[in-house]
Amino acid sequence: MMKNHKDLEVWKEAVELAVTCYDITKAFPQVEQFGLASQMRRAAISIGSNIAEGAARAGSKEFVQFLYISLGSASELDTQIEIAKKIGLGNISEMEALQLKVNGVSRMLQGLIRSVKTRIPKSQSPITSH
Numbered sequence: 001m002m003k004n005h006k007d008l009e010v011w012k013e014a015v016e017l018a019v020t021c022y023d024i025t026k027a028f029p030q031v032e033q034f035g036l037a038s039q040m041r042r043a044a045i046s047i048g049s050n051i052a053e054g055a056a057r058a059g060s061k062e063f064v065q066f067l068y069i070s071l072g073s074a075s076e077l078d079t080q081i082e083i084a085k086k087i088g089l090g091n092i093s094e095m096e097a098l099q100l101k102v103n104g105v106s107r108m109l110q111g112l113i114r115s116v117k118t119r120i121p122k123s124q125s126p127i128t129s130h
Contacts, residue, residue, distance in 0.1 A: 004055065005051055005052035005055035005056070008055065009108065010105060010108040010109055010112055011051045011052060011055075013101070013105050014044075014047040014051055014070070014105055016101070017047065017048075017098075017101045017102065017105055018045050018047070018048055020097075020098055021040055021044035021077070021098060022044075024091070024094050024098055025037035025040055027090060027091065028084075028089050028090060029089070032089060036080060036083065036089065039080055040077060040080045040081070043073045043074075043076040043077040043080060044073075044077055046070070046073035047070045047073045047074050047077070048070075050066045050067070051066065051067065051070050051109075053066050054066025054067055054069075054070075060116050060117075060119050063116055064113055064116050064117055064120065067109055067112060067113045067116070068113065071106060071109045074102050074106045075106070078099060078103070078106070081095055081099045081102065082099070
């Protein structure tokens with residue numbers, strides 16, 4: 001059994017990231033509230049949610065799969081922030097700070113994935129080589 005997700009630093013950071021994303025996207029124009037703002041919020045929420053779901057699973061193999069989903073959501077959010085910056089949405093310094101948080105969470109996820117994968121017997125590894 002994995003640790004409780006609330007004990008994981010990466011989960012705590014992911015929750016803070018989602019809160020920050022919500023705060024920043026509140027300032028987006030009304031026309032974007034159901035567009036890019038909504039997409040960014042869903043991606044941000046997905047990061048922590050998948051960490052939590054994976055941690056609740058019985059085995060390390062499943063946990064790693066959910067961590068990869070979280071990593072994908074972080075990449076998605078990073079892309080959406082880049083698009084928002086390019087089209088002039090949000091405060092540029094807040095957007096850049098949000099992007100730094102995403103990058104930090106991504107690095108934490110990559111480290112956790114490496115750590116958990118060392119505990120998976122080679123015969124059960126979801127990833128055969130990297």
